[in-house]
Amino acid sequence: MANERLDLVFSTLSDATRRAVVERLVGGPASVTELAAPHDMALPTFMRHLKVLETAGLVRSVKKGRVRTCHIEAAPLMEVQGWLAWQRQVWEQRLDRLDALALSLEKDME
Amino acid sequence: MANERLDLVFSTLSDATRRAVVERLVGGPASVTELAAPHDMALPTFMRHLKVLETAGLVRSVKKGRVRTCHIEAAPLMEVQGWLAWQRQVWEQRLDRLDALALSLEKDME
């Protein structure tokens, strides 16, 4: 199960600055300057984070004149959610089996 | 919104080997040797991955005799799921507003 996309998306989301950009962009598109404003770092450094987000497919952008406008791409987030949902399902199934086992053991003691 | 726990959990899950360990452990506990078997790497290297998982709180382990048994801890996964669910909610609310806007524009054209 070598899913390189998941590697990329998880590692991209492991940085607080990049998660903050996602949190901002789910609310609607924004320019690079707008996105960078709340972050106390040099612009090239911030642009690097944006590039990481784009490489992971989490953000798309278009440049019009001198302004680059960024928007979120939901699909990769859904992929992560899917993986988590799968783990949760397997985990809960196991707990159910353990419950069933405990119940049957109780029954045996009657 | 500086959530260091999320940093840690996301970066931990950004590695395919570590995700594979999680996928194995949601099905039930296992020893280090068992966990390492499918992975083509030196044992100390694999142990390092396990340590990363433990540091992130995703895995707990107990040693009995010479065998260390590992099990999953679900809470950090839930935290990630929570963050994703939040983004999804904001995103869908925005889409709903856009839909409503489109509808009202259509109405205006009648």
Add this chain to the structure above:
DNA sequence: TTAACACTTAGCATAATCACTAAGTATCTA
């Protein structure tokens, strides 16, 4: 009581990540 087993520690090499500054390009405004 030896030998195998299951880790565990230590140390090292390579590569990736994250920050910076300095300087450059393209676009818009006055």
Add this chain to the structure above:
DNA sequence: TAGATACTTAGTGATTATGCTAAGTGTTAA
């Protein structure tokens, strides 16, 4: 058209991550 604006590129340094081998510790089985 001069200057401000909005990125963009290039280059540097520090830190962290991921892999390895070699050697060590404690436990169990023969």
